[in-house]
Amino acid sequence: MNEVSxxxxxxxxxxxxxxxxxxxxxxxLRQGEVWIVGAGPGDPGLLTLHALSALLQADVLVHDALIDPRTLALARPEAVRIFAGKRGGRPSTHQDDITATLVDQARRGFRVVRLKGGDPFIFGRGGEEVAELVAQGIPHRVIPGLTSGLAGLSAVGIPATCRGVNQALFLATGHGAGTRPTPDGIDWTLVGRLNQPVILYMSLRNLPFILDGLGQGGMADALPAAVVASATTLEERVVITTKGELLETIRREGLEAPAIVVLGEIVRCHHTLRQVVTQAVESASGQA
Ligand SMILES: C[S@@+](CC[C@H](N)C(=O)[O-])C[C@H]1O[C@@H](n2cnc3c(N)ncnc32)[C@H](O)[C@@H]1O
Structure with a gap:
């Protein structure tokens, strides 16, 4: 009997x-196989069942810096944990070294899980890792995860789409946005003209440049904006502001990566929902 105490x-x-x-x-998960697994934004409760099953089977866990310690704790105690992050005060792990580790551990006959924050294929270089596994003839499987840019918003009550408010979303990384437009970079002026919400990953450093472009495209300073930092983790912080106040708010509040920045009228739905939820809770408890 499987009793739990x-x-x-x-x-x-x-x-x-x-x-x-x-x-x-x-x-x-078979010996010599690699699963590229999305761990979601942080909260282990947001892992998929396949992700949990991967953690329970892995001999070797090659994980990013953004993996929540509570998620790592779900893996078999005897699983070897290999840090492959690009932050945390530790030297960066080069992408080539990460893929070489995956191939090497699989060839040694281990059951390998490559655990990545969010979804492996959203701004996560999962595609490169899969390409190398294919090139090296290593059997593999991709387990999707909840991406932080969507789940991080939902978790704090900001709907990524809101009926009557938006018909599209623009998800982008701010990582490659330099101090001036590059031929292969995003034309932020054009994005500012879309009149649809913009959800930014890895954008804090280049935000002044990005906001400038969005503003030139017509995005108003009064547009609601939000920052969700460390979404769904124990350090989660949410601020609601406007495009015009965004930089000063981030500075004043000391918000740091990892963070999702969202600009758009959908942020206003956050207040609407919260009001509705608060009213519902109050009337249910007889306080209304
Ligand atoms: C290398 S990208 C990986 C994105 C990941 N593959 C995903 O689908 O969420 C890292 C960036 O994702 C965002 N991010 C990841 N986890 C986050 C979290 N828990 N809260 C807020 N942003 C997060 C941040 O913008 C961070 O700089």
């Missing part, structure tokens, strides 16, 4: 068996 937590083997019972046909 606080003193005797569910073993990874029992948890995996339970998952297998719930999901007949659940794929098994």
């Amino acid at each position: 606080p003193n005797r937590p569910l073993s990874p083997e029992t948890a995996l068996d339970t998952l297998g019972t719930l999901l007949p046909g659940m794929p098994r």
